[in-house]
Amino acid sequence: MNAPSRSSTRGRRRPLAALAGCACALALTLTGCGVPDSAEEAAGWTFTDGTGAEVALPERPERVVAYSGIASVLWDYGFEVVGVFGPAETAGGGRDPQIGDVDLDRVEVISQTYGEMSVERLAALEPDLVITQVYDDVDWYLPEGGTDQIEAVAPLARIQMNGVPAEQQLTDHLDLAVALGAEPEDPRVTEARDDFDAALAELDAAVEARPGLRVMAVSAAPENFFVVNSAAGGALGMFADHGVSLPETEAPDTDQFERLSWEEADKYPADLLLQDARPGRTTLAELDDQPLWRDLPAVRAGQVGDWPAETPFGYAAYAEMVSGLAADIEDAEPLDH
Structure with missing residues (x-):
């Protein structure tokens, strides 16, 4: 049966103007936003995810593995993930809409099957951070009960989907990209x-x-x-x-x-x-x-x-x-x- 999945949302593009300020607030926080890299490194990097949990790392993560729908947004804003899991290619060999413009020749597709994750393939990428969506307490596309193994490889951050309005989701995903190093005044951001x-x-x-x-x-x-x-x-x-x-x-x-x-x-x-x-x-x-x-x-x-x-x-x-x-x-x- 063609049953619907948990999330919902059509196609054409247009022209664009400027996004002011540093998008570090709201659900995602980067310690030291707007300060020089040296001070940022001294302070470390913290990230409060959609569940309220805080991820703390000695420095801003560079090697990130993310659910495909998140990876595509980060890629649009100039942050390139090293690996993805979730829908990437269709059964006919085409690109799944969720993967967006991610260059599949430059990233590792760890798994496209719901509930499966090769911890060995994940570990081989040496990620600093893994990011997924969460619906209530269900980690999207990750193995049920398998998050301990994943978190033994790298910290896990979650973007809450249930009960969050679409325009807030757009803000949260942009804040995530900025926390990872994307520039809020980059034309890819302001034009979008x-x-x-x-x-x-x-x-x-x-x-x-x-x-x-x-x-x-x-x-x-x-x-x-x-x-x-x-x-x-x-x-x-x-x-x-x-x-x-x-x-x-x-x-x-x-x-x-x-x-x-x-x-x-x-x-x-x-x-x-x-x-x-x-x-x-x-x-x-x-x-x-x-x-x-x-x-x-x-x-x-x-x-x-x-x-x-x-x-x-x-x-x-x-x-x-x-x-x-x-x-x-x-x-x-x-x-x-």
Whole structure:
């Protein structure tokens, strides 16, 4: 079954302006931010992760192994990891969206299988730090009960995903990159941030031009019809904050999806449908064989787009996703249900 995974989030880019200040605050802290390297080395390096745990090292880590969705954001901001784990290549040999622009010829892909990690391959990279996402107390893509072995190789830092709004996630990932040595005034950072702000302005304009247009992101699979729950936060929560009309599902606020049968697929009226575009999920072409899908008003009207769930929390990637949603809203019209 094409079951949804824990996190959720589309494509196009734009032009950009300046990010002020040193992004060292919030959840991630670098001791000595803004001071000369010699003083920083004397003070050491500390990092308070998303669980509140503090990682302390004698100096700023240089050899970092990270979950692919984190590695891609760090890479965009100019910090190059030495190894990754998590989605990197698709079954067909293409690049998984979560790996972004990471040069796979220059990094070690330790594992792409959930719950597996070769401690020997990890140790061979001699990492200073390992970074992953965490959902409540579940370390994403790491072996259950295996973190002690990993932490015997290098300290483990975690970015909390549950209950953290998308715009805070964007800030936290940038703060992480800066803590690792990325320059907040680097054009790769300032341009990406301005690109994101411009995309949000496009979205606001599109929503204003299509008042009341009902949008629904789904993960339609052969056996079930999953509706993304905006109350769980993430990108959909951000879209709701910008006026996008999304269904109020009956799923608990902490659940990413409400699971429906195909006979219930019309439970929430939608003028624009966005289908889960993650690798391995049911494609729009495959859904054409499902009569209950073809009978939905948005599908009959041709108002269907892609939903790039699990877009990495980088400003450039989010700008593409937001800009794409704005274009889909602009191209859609309210429908009679």
